[in-house]
Amino acid sequence: MLAAYATAPDPSDPLAALEVGERPEPEAREGWTTVAVRAASLNHHDLFTLRGVGIGADRFPMILGCDAAGVDEAGNEVVVHSVIATPGWRGDETLDPKRTLLSELHQGTMAERVAVPAGNVVPKPAGLSFTEAACLSTAWLTAYRMLFVKSGLKPGDTMLVQGASGGVATALIALGTAAGYRVWATGRSEAKRQAALGLGAHAVYEPGARLPERVDAVFETVGEATWQHSLRALRPGGTVVISGATTGPNPPADLARVFFLQLSVIGSTMGTREDLRGLISFLETTGLRPAIDLELPLAKARDGFAKMHAGDTAGKIVFTL
């Protein structure tokens, strides 16, 4: 079957590790279902996989992709939930220390078919296209959990999103405005800042800019490049929720600011299956839909990877089959 996959880790040139070509069909396993993929979206996770980050060298070649929407063996239209817990795990699957995402241990979603545990699919509402539904399981789910499960923000509070055009950043801006928060965002270019305003952001700033007032919460996925600004942007008692570190995981910690101002630093990763159901319900109720930057046939996946690698995003990049 056709798939986009990583041949071997390449830390310095991730695109050199990308191949679009034939891979074996998924193996049938008891308790698993095979989904015929109709659309799969690209996440920064896929660039990290190509670099060999978060995956053992013995796992290559590996089909990329955490997210998919498609049709399961019973003919149901489904959204794939990417967090695979160990068999028998009970409770919040994101807290399973041995959990993996698709494309870390098991083959990923950028293929004609993907096998997942039967519990890792949720119904796709008819009102969401396959392309829209394929954006939800990683970037949008992560944003949903950061905002509604972890941050403690109330509607009317002010939130700052570091980044304007990425998958998680666009989801945070759109979800935050739809839920009644005052949303500010930083973007690296005027075009990106304008796009964030188009998604509903109330104000936009250059990275590192002095803000007119301190905010209640900051949403971080950028890491080293923005961390100190994030801490400086918070009011006393404020919260930073972090789910990623695209530019590096080891910024200066600024511990004095954390304890003197009694800041909270909260980590967040993906979301549970119930969070995914909550996100889908939120979209159905509000009519909100993911911002799609680019839709390409899977055979042209390389163009989408190159765009994200260049930092030239404006929402989600989706591959269709």
Ligand SMILES: NC(=O)c1ccc[n+]([C@@H]2O[C@H](COP(=O)([O-])OP(=O)(O)OC[C@H]3O[C@@H](n4cnc5c(N)ncnc54)[C@H](OP(=O)(O)O)[C@@H]3O)[C@@H](O)[C@H]2O)c1
């Ligand atoms: N923990 C989890 O479960 C989880 C889930 C999803 C994602 N993540 C992580 O979150 C991060 C974002 O993922 P994504 O898929 O949203 O990525 P993406 O679409 O490539 O977006 C990258 C974002 O980073 C921002 N950014 C700011 N400064 C940057 C710089 N110097 N270099 C590169 N980017 C910069 C970009 O801002 P501009 O808009 O200004 O370009 C953009 O908004 C990744 O590190 C990913 O691994 C973690």
